[in-house]
Amino acid sequence: MKRKFVIGIDFGTLSTRTILTNVATGEIIAVAEREYPHKIIDKVLPDGVTILGPDWALQHPADYLKCASTTIQEVLNNSGIDPKQIIGVGTDFTECTMLPTKADGTPLCMIDAFKSNPHAYVKLWKHHAAAEEADKLNEIAASRDEDFLADYGGKISSEWMFPKIWQILNEAPEIYEAADRFMELADWITLQLTGVEKRNSCTAGYKAMWNKQNGYPSAAFFKALDPRLEQVIDEKMSRDIFPVGHKAGEITEGSSQWTGLAVGTAVSVGIGDAHAAVIGSGITKPDILLMVMGTSGCDMLVSNSDIKVPGISGVCEDGILPGFYGYEAGQSCMGDHFAWFAEHCVPERIEEEARAANKKVLELLNEKADNIRPGASGLLSLDWWNGNRSILVDADLTGSIFGLTTATTAEEIYKSLVEAVAFGKRMIIENFINHGVIIREIIATGGIAEKSPFIMQTFADIIGKPIHIAATQQGTAMGAAMLGAVAAGSRQGGYDTIQRAGREMGKGIKKTYTPRPEHRQIYDELYSEYVTLHDYFGRNSDSPLKRLKKIKIKTMVERKETGK
Template identity: 50%
Template sequence: MSTKYAIGVDYGTESGRVVLVSLANGEEVADHVTPYPHGVIDERLPGTTIELGHEWALQHPNDYIEVLEQSIPAVINSSRVDPEDIIGLGIDFTACTMLPIDENGLPLSFSDSWKNDPHSWVKLWKHHAAQDKANQLNVMAEQRGEEFLNRYGGKISSEWMIAKIWQILDEAPEIYQAADQFVEATDWVISQMTGTLLRNSCTAGYKSIWHKQEGYPSKDFFQALDPRLADITDTKLRGDVVSLGTKAGGVTKEMAKRTGLLEGTPVAVGNVDAHAAVPAVGVTSPGKMVMAMGTSICHLLLGDEEKHVEGMCGVVEDGIIPGLYGYEAGQSAVGDIFAWYVDYGIPPSVKGAAHERGLNVHQYLEEKASNYRPGETGLLALDWWNGNRSVLVDTELSGLLIGATLQTRPEEIYRALIEATAFGTRKIVDAFHHNGVPVEELYACGGLPQKNKLLLQIYADVTNRTIKVADSKQTPALGAAMFGAIAAGKERGGFDHVVAAAEQMARIKEETVEPIPEHVEIYEELYKEYSTLHDYFGRGDNQVMKRLKALRNSADMGKGNVYVKN
């Protein structure tokens, strides 16, 4: 049999990345990136003057289709692989990235009647404007002693499906009415490729409070939350939930024409970006935490039993690897914090100096920050520039930098921000490790490990653990391709289980990043300080961050420059 291939499509925050992968050894034969033409929509609706409020983050559904149309032909052409030999396709996506669709499966934002209402658009994972709804949901679930809350670390996040839907219902009841269903973008894109809409168990489990045995929370619970939501799971969230690797269908004639794939090529049901990365780095057993490090960090871990850990995003049976419990936690901003600093925090002289050295600003600051030893900057930061996902689960928290003096230099702040994100990861590692879900080693994948060596060393030092690094440019896409090959099945040259696919295709570098004992010692001290600040500002002793956000919101309302529904 000739070598067989699969395609993986990784839908990130800013772009979609497509890889064509050999099933013989996981080699990425070709890859192509399509930046989303509309990017992250967080100021105003495209082509209008309609302003969005703070914490809003939307996307354009057509951008996702553009990725398929641009990047799939590009990898087929550059690899010269015969489409006959491309036996399957899988995708992974940011999540919960959701949208309302009509009876024909079309996004409401495509309709002239609804397109000027921001609630008809895709709400990106980092849309945080539903925090109020998440808070109410958590209070109600706690009062009623809802069992499901334990599976989500004690709190449901505003980033997830129910809070987002409830925000739509509250602020735009007509959009809620008009929506035939609310779906994850990952499931919607698959429906556009195959003509079949199926809900995958990964996003349903982690983002929509679905459980393999118990299903969704009870009607009673939704009735208590808001009587208008009572039937939601039979109506707007209806539909089969199927496990990862299930074949959703074959590529339609229309999509075959637009992508260059053969009609009928098997397509797997959708998956989540970080979760797809786990088998791609060869992790199929407990004790190994995978960090998908990019705009944000998602932390994924496997276990033999269901344990409850404070502030985790969730534990889902079969949620990552069938047969095991999959645990997820995360930090809502990591690369995004460095991007913010580089875009808004540095003086022009730094840009100029970086340019002169032929480096981008990140590379320049990394190089200069590498000259400092742990503790030498005298700085400490809280990494909550986009709220705290784990373990506090509170998007209303914000950033903090302490220790600045007239001598403080930009590279020192850059280093302190990296350290803060490493301390945030250490909180998550400790939460699992001390609650019966051991974390023995770390695996790093995503964009950051490829871009910043200092960052990886700091993470190894702060967590005092060895880090293994993915040997793949597009790890989630490689994982998605594995699931595409599972959808195709063994008889067509694919696989019958993800463990078999991982054994053959996973890619990890030989070289590891080891903690440096002298650094570990100093970071242990700094971590104690971080923990004090973390608990003081994050657990209610001092609510200054929330009061400041409330003041900012009232000021904005006064100026009339926040999107407010009538």
């Protein structure tokens, strides 16, 4: 009997990663990754002329297809596996990453009439230019006592679906009118593979205000936002939502040509990237928090209880694992945070030392920061370089560093930035616990968790709890692959439940970071100061950080209008 395989495709912020996995064992046979040619479009459109405003973050949908095609072909070539042995395909995507399309899925930005209109492109999850719409949505929902707000911690983020749709309507009504559909890319990519539009319960529940019991908010609510939005669900979305693990369809003759996969191969409905990582890490029972540590940070767990927790990203029944309530919180800036510092703030001495040692700059910074005792630098930072996702839910907040002197070194600043993200993570965890959500264990996955012992030990020291590293490599893509196995089903050599796939293909724990008692007291003191700064700058509607951002935006608008 021939071995069976599945493919998992992880569409991340900067690249697409594809894995080929043995269904029976979870062994990864081949991995391929490609960066998006257009990267993140945040300054000017590909036309080289159209300038973007502040807080924009776009991508080009053609990049996703090109990178998927290239990486699938690469894992097939490198493994020598016959495509007919592949029984299923699963995909995950960043979220809310959304796109206006025609009814057949054609992106508006790929139509000549709209290629110079920014609103025709993919709005990446980190597109924060819909903050004004988010604020108005939250104000109107609160005034109407809308029940759905409690499922999202009391506030809808500017990163979510409907603030982005509303921004399109406000700023480019011609794009809104031309769009037959507004789609999460998690659903758009399965449409490209199968020719069938099947929207998944994960991204609908966490990013589009859909509830398993109640569906979407009422037409009356959308009308209260804007009369033009009254029928947005029926005109531009879909009320047909399918659970995670459901079969979306099969590889078509058309998609077989650009993927190299066999016609008829099962394809799972999409899922959010962080949620896929829960499954990929082999988590099949409640009360285990998974920290997904990549460009941003996401915190996921499933529970038997439905508790309304303020400041989280959402709680969704069946959003991650069937039969449980899935919780999500997170931080908008993690790997982004460290990459920014390495790119813009490192002195020449660090770069020269890294080159001499044949090391990456961040690798050297980790080593140097690890030798600095907690509290010795006198620094404390706020981790809001991309705004705050949890627990303040405020994209207008910006990062800060306190305690700088002329004696401060680059490695000290870097250590403070790492500590800031860990302090923010501790706030999220304590917010869950203080509102009755049980957390019995913490597991971490993602590039940072796998590659940086310094960062993970710092997190354990600050959070004050052991942090286990999932043994499954490529946890997000592995979760997608597991869903591909579930879409295929046991008759084809896959699995009939997500739990079974997780148990059989998951790899357990490979390492544990235990808090160091000698650092506990100083980190408790620093955390107390972090909370003070967090509340002063973050909960203050007239925060100096917000005033500074208003001045920045005003200046940028004036520059755009005058061309100077």
